[in-house]
Amino acid sequence: MNSFAVVDCETTGLDRESDRIVEIGVVLLSPTFGEEIRFETLVNPQRPLAASEIHGLRAADVAHAPTFAAIAPRLIELLSRRVIVAHNFPFDQEFINRAFSRAGYAEHIPNECAVDTLDQSRIYLPDGSHSLVGVAQRLGLPERAHHHALSDALTAADILRAFALMEARGERYTEHAHGRHGEVTPAQWERATPWRP
Numbered sequence: 001m002n003s004f005a006v007v008d009c010e011t012t013g014l015d016r017e018s019d020r021i022v023e024i025g026v027v028l029l030s031p032t033f034g035e036e037i038r039f040e041t042l043v044n045p046q047r048p049l050a051a052s053e054i055h056g057l058r059a060a061d062v063a064h065a066p067t068f069a070a071i072a073p074r075l076i077e078l079l080s081r082r083v084i085v086a087h088n089f090p091f092d093q094e095f096i097n098r099a100f101s102r103a104g105y106a107e108h109i110p111n112e113c114a115v116d117t118l119d120q121s122r123i124y125l126p127d128g129s130h131s132l133v134g135v136a137q138r139l140g141l142p143e144r145a146h147h148h149a150l151s152d153a154l155t156a157a158d159i160l161r162a163f164a165l166m167e168a169r170g171e172r173y174t175e176h177a178h179g180r181h182g183e184v185t186p187a188q189w190e191r192a193t194p195w196r197p
Contacts, residue, residue: 001031002194004115005082006160008152009092010057012045016094020045022062024071024096025149026078029085033161039078040150043068069103076107076197083192084109087132087156089116090181113195117159119184122177124163135159160189 006027013019021043028037042057042065049062075096086092093109100107121135128138132155133146141158144151166172167187177184185191 002083002189002192003031003036003081004029004033004085004157004160004189005079005195006085006153006157007079007092007096008086008149008156009095010147010149011095012047012049016098018047019095020047021068021095021099022049022057023149024075025151025153026075027150027153027157028078028082029157029160033157033164035157037078038150038154039074041066041071043071067103068099072100072103072105072107076105079109079195080197081194083115083189084113084195085115085117085156085160085189087117087135087152087159089114089118107197109195112193115160115189115192116179116181116184117156117163119177119179119181120163120186120188121159122179123172123174123184123186124166126173132156132159164189 008025009021010023011019011021022045023042026039027035030036042062044062044065044067046067097108118130121130125138132152136155136159139162144155172186
C-alpha cells in the first residue's frame with residue numbers, strides 16, 4: 001500500500017511563468033491515511049511579492065525566509081516514494097516543477113504520481129462548489145484558515161480521507177467524471193504510483 005504527501009503552495013500570483021512559491025505546506029499520511037509529519041515553510045520568492053490580498057503575506061514576512069533552492073532537498077526527501085496529493089494538483093505541480101528547474105534540480109513530479117482531490121470530488125459529490133473550501137463544507141469537515149499552505153494541505157488531507165471512506169462504503173455520486181483534464185476514476189489514490197525522484 002502507498003503512503004501519501006499532501007501538498008499546498010501559496011504563490012506570488014497565478015502566472016506559472018513569472019510567479020513564484022512563497023509558502024509551502026506538506027502533510028505526510030500513512031497508507032491508512034493517518035497523519036505522520038507536518039512540514040511548512042515560508043519561501044523567499046526573490047522577486048516582488050504580490051497576491052497579498054489572497055494569502056496575507058507581505059514582503060517583510062518572506063525577506064529572510066529560505067529560498068526554494070535551500071528547501072528543495074528537504075522537500076524531495078518528504079515527497080519521495082509517496083503518492084502526491086493536492087486540491088487542483090496541476091497548479092501546485094507546475095509551480096513546484098518550475099521551482100525545481102530554476103533551482104537546478106532535474107526532479108519532476110509527473111501526473112501518474114498524483115491524486116487531485118478536486119477532480120475526485122466530481123465523482124464523490126454532486127454538482128456544486130468543487131473549490132477546497134466548498135468541498136470541505138459539503139463534507140462537513142473542520143473549518144481552517146484558508147490560503148495558508150499548511151492549513152490547506154490539512155484540509156486536502158481531510159478530503160482525501162473522506163473520499164477513501166466513501167469509496168470503501170461504495171458511496172459514489174457517479175462512476176466516472178470528466179474533470180478539466182480528462183476522465184477521472186474512483187479511488188485514484190489506489191492507481192497512482194509513488195514518486196521516485
